Amino acid sequence: MDEKDDEQLDTGDQLYPPPPAYNPQPENDRNASVPNVRVPQVSESVAREALLKFVGSKWSKSSKPARNLTFKELQPITMYRYRLETYTESRSSAWEMEPFTGQVVDGPQYGMSPPPWDVPVQQPQRYIDVILKVRVPHSSFVKTCHRCHGCGRTRCTHCAGRGNRRCPFCHGHGRRTTGHGRNNRAGNNRCSSCQGRGRKRCTFCHGHGHKTCPTCQGNRILMHFIQLTITWKNHVFEFVPDRLPEFPLKKFEKVSGDAFFVDESILVYxxxxxxxxxxxxxxxxxxxxxxxxxxxQQVPCRILQQRQTIELVPITHAFYSYSGKDYDYFVYGLENKVFTPKYPSACVIL
Incomplete structure (x- = not known):
């Protein structure tokens, strides 16, 4: 294959047009509404146990304050988390090649290659990122390897096809200065590495001057085909109202909530x-x-499904006193994680 043929094959994503006209509409002519929910309550025993578990994971914190603290107030806070998931499918194509070893060639003689969005594939589970590569039917053909021109081997680039290289020890002279000889005179002896020849056998091609073609792997023929790359991706939009300046919102990313509202359709309202x-x-x-x-119109993809949820993420602001001083901490998430801006120290006698 000459350079012109290579340029014709390397068309990348230009081979196929964007997806066909696809303009889904919400299934129901109404807006989504959600019910009212009650804020969960956290008891003192649960709040204390959560704090004990937290300080137990911190070697620098003592559990004594958590055991002996006195609660002043447990204040439940209503915190919602909204999430919209949009599951999309995109397809792109590019020419690929592989060594031809006698495999079946599904070429144009069996029919025309279908457009990308007509190639049948099995859909994965929704809302999971998946990348699938498939061969487009009837797009294969065989051709002589363009790199070795059908020889199955290429010239060794390390020795320029000579099979030997200049000796790195004597720099091709065949003799080396070995220090001081008799009567403190420098010795100029035959190089023991190349035996005075000045050149050594190339270790990359083992002295042959050529190597097996890395493109066709010595088979001399390549099979070209169009490879279709299908990408299913879940795009997530997440929002939590910022109403607690002293509580970092990033903490919510690692906890779960109670999804009391779930709305799923091709397009949601x-x-x-x-x-x-x-x-x-x-x-x-x-x-x-x-x-x-x-x-x-923006990207060569189509929306397969959307899902929006509202979660009630439980969070309780706990106020307590210890050794005459006031402190506070937060218990959040269904996992009862703890965030404490400041934790009292305790004197421990060893």
Missing amino acids: PIVGFPDQEICDASRKASQEHHSKFSP
């Missing part, structure tokens, strides 16, 4: 009528953002 207006605003923003970002 923005949420309206929820008591927390910030959640409604976030839902509207997420829907507009994803519909615009993943439209076929």
